[in-house]
Amino acid sequence: MIKVTSLSKKFGDLEVLKDINFEVSQGEIIVIIGPSGTGKSTLLRCLNYLETPTSGLIHIGDVNIDASSHTAKEVTALRKQSSFVFQNYSLFANKTALQNVAESLITVWGVPKTEALAKSEAILIKVGLKDKLHIYPSQLSGGQQQRVGIARAMAAKGEVILFDEPTSALDPEWVDEVLAVMKQLAVERQTMIVVTHEMQFAKEVADTVIFMEDGYIVEQGSPQQIFENPQHQRTKAFVKRALKKGY
């Protein structure tokens, strides 16, 4: 359902992503791990064209896009195929929780307003925010804001949800409630690509773990393979360090 072929990204002379290739099938949960600054977030942002790749092909759903010849129309079409959960939530500050979730349904998908609001309300109830529907983001805790962020991504009719370190900006007390929502999505087989430092989450939830370093995919495999029997020296070193730090 998702296929990334020879994706690369340069910022000036700095090559952040080098020949990235991977595939994701419907309902698969991919977790990308690796040291900071190795291009994990950039990869995710390229999948959504928030960063324009330097070269490579991305295929999501029924959209094919080639970095060397993409049009604005294709970019919008690609973005409709996925939705994004940001590290710093990035909720619309001028809209209530409910309006945040309903926005893409109304503006992008042309769903009638009452229907969009009803659907959004159901999603917010699902993520445990029944009593926060009409609250603005500034009055929500970090954990609540990120749950709205996930609800907003769930409402969009995309094929896949991209999570960019969804718990990194949270106070420790809010991390679990956000991970719980993500685990629930995993149980429902929502296709997800998650960049995270939460190793426990990766172990428990991922179907496939991708280990990235220096802009390369070093190794990918089942959580068991990556965490218990890594093949590459660099993966071994990283996993050992990460688990010791108690992520």
Added chain:
Amino acid sequence: MQSSFDFQYIIELMPILLKYLGVTMEMALWGFVFALILALGLALVRVFKITFIQHLVSLYISFFRGTPLLVQLFLLYYGFPQFMPIFVGMDAFTAAIIGLSLHFSAYMAESIRAAILGIDKSQMEACLSLGMTRFQAMKRVILPQASRVATPSLMNYFIDMIKSTSLAFTLGVVEIMAKAQMEASSSFKFFESFLAVAIVYWVVVIIFTRIQHLLEYKLNKAY
């Protein structure tokens, strides 16, 4: 020559001046509405860096900020009709509104642009990530937030514009300043006449300053 201050004259002059306050406010309101529309367009051209046009916009803003309003009004009303016959039939009232709009739009465009650029980049990214176009993002998320930021300075420009309408009397528009001037010339009570008109402007500005504060309070409460 020294004459005694005639307080009674000011009292009598007030209702006469107030009859012309409508002309002043009409110029200010229309001027502000047109300036706002124009400024929004100018600001968007600069924010989106639309090729070619953005240079024209920079030139426009530079000119209207770089020359006095009075000179612009004279150019527009006395100068242009000599070269462009289309302007010949233009009355002074219309010319004043056009002149005020053009002049203030240049300042207001910069406020609006700064407000838009002040909105965190992540707000635009969140819109785009959901498949919204840049235009939709502007309309639904960025501009509503920017308008809150820009309101205090835009209200200041409106208040400034009310006072600037007094220059329209140099084009022959009979508004409160022109009326005060006429009354002063016939009664020779210059001090009282101009004090009276100053009080009218002052009170109007105080009222709108109050409205500005209420508006800001309301906008700040929103989220």
